[in-house]
Amino acid sequence: MKVLHIIPSVSPRRGGPTQVVLNLIKCLREQGIDAEIATTNDNGSDGLSPLDVPLNQRIEYEKVPVWFFEQFSPPKGVQIGKDKGFVFSAPLTHWLWQHIRDYDILDNHYLFSYPCTCAGAIARWQKVPYTVRAMGQLTPWALSQSRLKKQIYSFLIERKNLARAAAIHCTSIGEAEDVRNFGIETPTAVLPLGVEPPIFRPAAKQKIREIYGIAPPTPIVLFLSRLHYKKRPDLLLRSLSKLADRNCDFHLILAGSGEPDYLSYLNNLISSLNLATRTSLPGFVSGEDKDLLLQGADIFVLPSFSENFGIAVGEAIASGLPVIVTPDIQISQEISAFETGLVVEGEVEPLANAIAQLLESPEKRQKLGENGKRLASDRYSWQKIGHHLATVYTSILQQQPIPPYPDNSKLRCSTVLETEK
Structure with a gap:
């Protein structure tokens, strides 16, 4: 072929x-x-x-x-x-x-x-x-x-x-x-996209706190994507501001590049919300720096307006990081069905409550993270995806029905939005 x-x-x-x-x-x-x-x-x-x-x-x-x-x-x-x-x-x-x-x-x-x-x-x-x-x-x-x-x-x-x-x-x-x-x-x-298995970085949690000057007990909330209004980092900042008012302990890392005007807007917003001492903006990261963030953080959040898959979300799941996303990220069905994170409406209060729930429960974070590793290994393997795509091509050429990808039957057509499992 x-x-x-x-x-x-x-x-x-x-x-x-x-x-x-x-x-x-x-x-x-x-x-x-x-x-x-x-x-x-x-x-x-x-x-x-x-x-x-x-x-x-x-x-x-x-x-x-x-x-x-x-x-x-x-x-x-x-x-x-x-x-x-x-x-x-x-x-x-x-x-x-x-x-x-x-x-x-x-x-x-x-x-x-x-x-x-x-x-x-x-x-x-x-x-x-x-x-x-x-x-x-x-x-x-x-x-x-x-x-x-x-x-x-x-x-x-x-x-x-x-x-x-x-x-x-x-x-x-x-x-x-x-x-x-x-x-x-x-x-x-x-057919989902694949995610490369992460390179294990020993002591990532310790190293990431040393790099960004974060106290060991403080949980790290990670946003790793393009800094663009589509991804809604501003919504994340406003939600975390609510948690700061409740005296919740956290440190936010906003990792990614963006247009100068939008970066200026985010910096002004961080200052106006009194989050400057709780926020780090390392810019674009890759390689070991990216691995350290994904393996050293405690929660991954992406409240985007729209994503058909969200490679960064898949990478977080593969790294054992519990995720919080909006239903507009279209693998939210998988996140819900396989219990790898929380799916909430893209509004300040629901997002703040979801983050608070995971900040307060290390046990739940660990459970969701372990579920995510299994999901990535079973479903997001490039080898498995390549094999299935080959069968799709064969079916088309032989004018046969397209075979379903394994486990698709577990996914609901409509995601149940909830912060409690």
Whole structure:
């Protein structure tokens, strides 16, 4: 079997999607599938030079085979497709038209982006089956961003792209519900993303307290994600302010990078809420520093407006860290069903109460953390995911029903929101 994954960019600056596609290709190749990536030399939306890679040829990139094609660069001062945007590439279009039939099936990552839209259209024309990854872009919150542009794009292109796909890959039951709510009846394959097993860091709790000057008895609340209004770190700060008023002991670490204006807003908010002595902002972390945070903290909180999976949440679960999330993070069903954390409404009082509940109960934190390790090992293994994805491709090519991923039957279609288990 020969499979081509299409994605607008594999720049490290694109975060989770890049990590996902590279790991998927590695796992598929371990299954004996000849899997490759076709993408552009995009390197983010902040004026950086394109990726310095050979173009128009198959190369090894991050230990997987990748075809890179030149991204269209608009004249200086003209912005087209900010962030994970349109990413137009004429050379990619030409190559796809010539070579798409060299592959048995295509796997398209992302909606509302030229490379995947183009690949879907050419695949339909040349009768090559393809799948589409929704990537959280059909949630009500995501559709409300640049609403008019997405409505026009959907009417002209994207609905047909989704409706004619062989399957839509969803990472959660909630994302599959979003597909149906968008009016698409294409079969869905609900298959989670994988999480790399953490590298064990001895004495992480001691080291993290030494680094940030935190007293040993003080519980650490960790937020580890992009510092962006979508992730709602401001809601977390307002909730913790309530706990500070109740004389609860805690220290917050807000780890992540963000735009200067938003970082300034957060710093001002921290000061106004009198949380400066209880809060650390280390910026972007990776490698050992990231491991120490995930293994040294006591609670992980992400009250985001919208996440289709939330790689950071998965990493926290795999590290044995109890998590608190909103139902808008679509693996909240799994967090609830497998008892790895608490799922609460994204409001100040419910979030404050959930944090207080775990701060006051080390025993419950340990139980939820152990459940999380088991969940990550059983469900979020890249090898297991790669094996199942291979069976999904085979089923599509043989025109058979798509097999369910193990344990999906345990998940409820609607998460019960509660702070008591």
